[in-house]
Amino acid sequence: MFFSVIIPLYNRPQEIKELLETLVQQTYKHFEVLVIEDGSKLDAADIVKGFTDQLDLRYYVKENGGQGFARNYAFERAKGDYFIIFDSDCLIPPDYLQIVNDSLATHWLDAYGGPDAAHESFTPTQKAISYAMTSPFTTGGIRGNKKAIGGQFHPRSFNMGLSRAAWQKAGGFKITRLGEDIEYSIRIHSFGFKIGLIPEAKVYHKRRTNLAQFYKQIHFFGRARINIYKFFPDTLKLVHFFPAAFTVFLIFMILSNIFYPPLGIFFNIILALIIMLIFFHAWWKNKSLKIALLGVVASFIQLTAYGLGFMQDFWKRIVLKKQVPTL
Template identity: 70%
Template sequence: MFFSIIIPLYNRPQEIDELLYTLSKQSYMQFEVLVIEDGSKNDAKAIVAKYAHQLDIQYYYKENEGQGFTRNYGFARAKGDYFVVFDSDCLIPEDYLETVANYLLEHKLDAYGGPDAAHASFSPVQKAISYAMTSPFTTGGIRGNAKHVGQFHPRSFNMGVSREVWETVGGFILTRLGEDIEYSIRIHEAGFKIGLIPAAKVYHKRRTSFLQFYKQLHFFGRARINIYKHFPKELKLVHFFPAAFTVGFVFTLILNVIYPPLAYICDAVIVLIFLLIFFHSWMLNKSLKVAFLSIIAAFIQLTAYGLGFIQDLIKRIVLNKND
């Protein structure tokens, strides 16, 4: 089984260096790497060239179109039986491709996704963000989880599709705003088999600051409405939870000002949620600092996603306006 690893890149030369280093250490070496520079001003051509003797690697530079269409550019030039997509801010365990190859030979998936985790080298903020995106106490619990809600939709930081999927379904028709979910829905509808490979994890850095994390999650909230515009049935009750939390939190703040006795129950619920997050993160990460930061990360995740969701819900559905 031969893999083509597709990596869209935009102004992140340091990240691609670290990612390529981890790929050079793979125990399974039947793969090529295609790095697609998406109109970057700070390109990584020289860094990619360092790995020419360690990897079967190609570097392409194209005009900026966004990550979805950039992946399509790589798909069209790939030679593999499977096309594997990574975000440039991932680190790949040494046994990743070996794990995927063995699983695909046994289970015959047409497309797959895998979970993400925090690497030991990550900063406390990055570990807290990783916790927020994978915790059962936030909406992150449905990402890369074997007990996910509804159909499993691989996420583009760690996903793969067979050549047959590419030749039958094509590639991404959205370049951002939920493009990976939209793509996996079309793969499902075409009758292909999609599954989670639980052991095929990557270490996903995500964002290095809470401000960057807020912007990313606000974007994710907007993306969910974009998916709804294409596939109304894919909007589930769980997707409203961050918006409900956000509205509830604002309502609680107002109650605390105008009539505190009515706010006690709401205050208690919010405190309970944060305590659960704190102790669960402490148990997993063995760090009080990461546990405390996990409360901040979870709050940002819920409110940023919720505000983005509410913004585009009002704009694109209630007011029926498009960008």
Template identity: 65%
Template structure:
């Protein structure tokens, strides 16, 4: 099996080097790498050139159109039997491709997704963000499960792959920015292809480097869910409303604390229990008091930013019927 690894890149030359270095360590070597520079002002061409003797690698530059269409650009030029796409802020374990190849020999999949976790080299904030996006105590943990909120597994594009046949039938990404991976995986399911999680195909995903960036990203995820709801109404499930419920609960706690009442005490107790669960779960996973404290912040951002984003666009697009140009 020959893999084509496709990496969209936009103004992140510092990240691509670490990703490519991890690909040079792969124990399974039947693959090519296509880096698609999506109109970057700070390109990585010189860095890519430095890997010419270590990888079967190709560099392309195109006008900016977003990561979805950048991946399509790579699909059109790839030679592989199977297309894998990573985000530029990922580090790939040395046996990733070998484990994936072995899995396909036992159970072939038309499309797959893999989980992510924090690398030991990540900063405390990055580890906390990784916790918020993968913990069972937040809705972020759904993405690493065999079945997602809709009862089917929907892989995320930071660690995802499709067969050449899937690309030819689906014609790749129809959306280019936020939600493009969900839209593609929904269409893959609709066409009857076999799609599932490959648990052993994990990557180390840096995500955002600050809580401000993380808030902005998750807020856009909440907005994206409304866009997907308008395209595919049956994909909105109860679990997508949990961040909204949590955000409403925080507002309720604030209001109750303005008054001295038994309800305020009970609400504060429930919130404290949740905070302690996050703290000790993260402490067990990360073995760090600092990361455990930061995980509380990351988890609250993961829920409230999504909740605010969803409510914002639901009110504008569904209730008020406003036509919004979604450039997240």
């Protein structure tokens, strides 16, 4: 199997350096790398050039069009039998490509996704964010489970692969962000291609370096779920309303404490139980008191940011039926 590793890049020279360093260390060597500089103001040309004698590497520069269309640009130029997509803020374990090759040889998938985890070098905040994005109490762990709570497993584009045949049949990304990977996964599946999780094919995903950036990203994810609904209405499940329900719960808790304290006490007890559950689970997973505390904060940000983004576009695009430009 010859792999084409595709990496869209936007203003992240240091991140791409670290990612390429991990690709140099791959034990499976039959692959090429395509880096697509998507209109960056802070480009990585000099950094990427430093790896051309260590990797089968091509570097392209295009006008900014978003990550989905940057991947399409790479698909059209890739030579591989199978395309693998990474976000530029990922670190790849040295046996990743070997794991994928062996898995596809024994259990073929036309498209796959893999889980993400926190690397030991990550900051406590990054580890807490990683916990919030993989915890069963926030996302339901859907990014690393074969059986998603909301139904069919959908690969996420930070760690995703698809065969050349799937691309040729389904085409590339139709939207460039706002849930572009889930829309693409659903479309590939609609053509009868087999999609699944390779649990061992994990990457270390940095995500955001601070909680303010994390909030902004997750708010965008909440909006993206409504964008996916506009393409595939039957994919909106009850579980997708959970962050919004949690956000409404917090609002009612605050109001009840102000206007009707007896009811506020009841809400406070529920909230305390939720905090304890997340705290002890994060502590058990990370073996760190600091990360556990930050994990509670990150989990609340994950739930409320997603909930607010979801409610914002649900109200605008579904209730009011406003036309919002598709990204």
